Amino acid sequence: MEKNTREVALKILIEINKKGAYSNIALNKHMASNINKLDENFTREIVYGVLENRLYLDWIISKVSKIKIKKIDPIILEILRIGVYQIVFMEKVPNSAAVNESVKLAKKYSHKGSVSYVNGVLRNIIRKRANILDIDIKNTIDYISIKYSHPKWMVKRWIDEFGEDFTLELCKANNEKPKLNIRTNRLKIDRETLKKLLKAKGYNISETKYASDGLIIENPYKITNTDEFKKGLFTIQDESSMLVSQIMDPGKNNIIVDICSAPGGKTTHIAQYMENQGRIIARDIYDHKLKLIKENSNRLGIDIINTELFDALKLDEKLLSKSDYVLVDAPCSGLGLIRRRPEIKWNRKEDDIEKIKEMQYIILRNASKYLKPGGILIYSTCTIEREENINMIRNFITENNEFQLAGFDHLLESKKNIETAEKGYIELFPHIHGTDGFFIAKLLKKNK
Numbered sequence: 513m514e515k516n517t518r519e520v521a522l523k524i525l526i527e528i529n530k531k532g533a534y535s536n537i538a539l540n541k542h543m544a545s546n547i548n549k550l551d552e553n554f555t556r557e558i559v560y561g562v563l564e565n566r567l568y569l570d571w572i573i574s575k576v577s578k579i580k581i582k583k584i585d586p587i588i589l590e591i592l593r594i595g596v597y598q599i600v601f602m603e604k605v606p607n608s609a610a611v612n613e614s615v616k617l618a619k620k621y622s623h624k625g626s627v628s629y630v631n632g633v634l635r636n637i638i639r640k641r642a643n644i645l646d647i648d649i650k651n652t653i654d655y656i657s658i659k660y661s662h663p664k665w666m667v668k669r670w671i672d673e674f675g676e677d678f679t680l681e682l683c684k685a686n687n688e689k690p691k692l693n694i695r696t697n698r699l700k701i702d703r704e705t706l707k708k709l710l711k712a713k714g715y716n717i718s719e720t721k722y723a724s725d726g727l728i729i730e731n732p733y734k735i736t737n738t739d740e741f742k743k744g745l746f747t748i749q750d751e752s753s754m755l756v757s758q759i760m761d762p763g764k765n766n767i768i769v770d771i772c773s774a775p776g777g778k779t780t781h782i783a784q785y786m787e788n789q790g791r792i793i794a795r796d797i798y799d800h801k802l803k804l805i806k807e808n809s810n811r812l813g814i815d816i817i818n819t820e821l822f823d824a825l826k827l828d829e830k831l832l833s834k835s836d837y838v839l840v841d842a843p844c845s846g847l848g849l850i851r852r853r854p855e856i857k858w859n860r861k862e863d864d865i866e867k868i869k870e871m872q873y874i875i876l877r878n879a880s881k882y883l884k885p886g887g888i889l890i891y892s893t894c895t896i897e898r899e900e901n902i903n904m905i906r907n908f909i910t911e912n913n914e915f916q917l918a919g920f921d922h923l924l925e926s927k928k929n930i931e932t933a934e935k936g937y938i939e940l941f942p943h944i945h946g947t948d949g950f951f952i953a954k955l956l957k958k959n960k
């Protein structure tokens with residue numbers, strides 16, 4: 513049985529590396545519906561463990577391998593990473609099992625020479641373990657990069673922006689498992705009652721710190737199979753994302769434009785704030801993603817959302833000065849999501865940030881034109897890159913002086929470590945706030 517779990521992990525990792533698949537989607541695709549909890553957890557741990565620790569695992573392999581990492585066949589390298597991960601991080605797995613199962617995978621997926629190479633590398637690592645696991649590197653960027661397995665460009669960028677201690681803690685937190693958060697659907701139930709219902713089913717639950725609708729689930733196994741989920745009493749959403757609608761704080765009968773809205777996490781939350789009265793125009797560039805908004809709305813009992821296929825890079829003359837609130841939940845580099853999707857570390861390139869920034873600015877500028885005077889614009893991203901966040905907003909305000917930042921500290925449940933809220937924006941970080949890395953700014957379009 514365990515052989516299969518390792519082989520499934522190998523297939524998933526290859527799919528992520530070769531095809532750029534998202535880890536969560538690849539995992540769900542490969543998990544048979546009848547897989548037991550132990551096997552599922554084992555595969556999950558290997559996939560995430562290998563993605564999170566890739567540079568450190570490669571560094572260990574390089575200590576004993578005669579072949580340079582870049583020259584190792586990609587499948588053999590992945591088999592080695594899986595083997596080394598078990599030896600170094602999974603105490604319950606006997607070394608013999610880690611070696612034998614890796615050798616079996618090498619036999620199945622490669623040729624004879626590779627089999628003895630995999631066997632030799634893993635046995636050498638076990639033998640020399642006491643001397644090769646400590647990282648004896650003085651340079652801070654190199655040290656953090658290997659110890660917490662983040663690409664050097666990312667570490668350097670963050671040290672320049674946030675300092676060394678901050679970067680080290682951030683990288684450490686990026687390798688920790690995020691807790692599952694759910695959002696109460698206040699159209700159907702209040703948070704306290706939902707908490708009691710789920711507690712009675714054996715879930716360990718606490719309340720989110722900043723978001724008023726959020727609950728943190730310690731043991732979320734099969735939570736989407738519960739009646740409570742099927743009846744639409746809650747939806748899955750990180751606390752950081754819940755804050756977007758909380759900070760927007762729209763009321764009944766407003767007109768809202770959500771310009772990049774799929775799969776609808778924030779749009780459906782906005783509808784809750786509007787008590788399902790008024791009108792939301794929810795747009796996205798992908799039709800298949802708009803369908804997800806409809807599915808989510810149906811489950812949650814929301815009928816004020818009109819989905820529209822529209823490219824936010826284009827200006828829609830029909831919407832000029834029409835809306836009370838606009839949300840720009842911009843496509844971004846996603847560097848705040850590394851805890852959930854560690855493959856971002858390996859798939860994202862530094863050059864991408866420049867291109868993404870240009871697109872974000874055009875989307876923001878177009879979206880701002882849809883607001884009535886006195887309207888509110890919310891700009892959010894799931895990245896910690898200031899170039900895509902506060903620097904972008906400051907540039908925008910300089911060039912569009914009818915806009916100003918609007919403070920919102922009174923809308924948060926707690927003000928701890930979130931002091932900039934009174935100035936009209938917040939930056940969230942996994943190691944400080946326990947949320948995804950995230951940015952939210954609130955802008956007021958002044959009455960002329």
Ligand SMILES: C[S@@+](CC[C@H](N)C(=O)[O-])C[C@H]1O[C@@H](n2cnc3c(N)ncnc32)[C@H](O)[C@@H]1O
Pocket residue numbers: 753771772773774775776777778779795796797798801822823824825841842843844
């Ligand atoms: C951060 S996600 C939005 C998440 C969504 N607001 C939620 O809470 O569920 C960004 C979205 O922008 C969409 N997108 C990317 N480029 C776009 C464009 N040019 N026009 C409209 N939507 C775009 C993507 O398809 C993606 O669904």
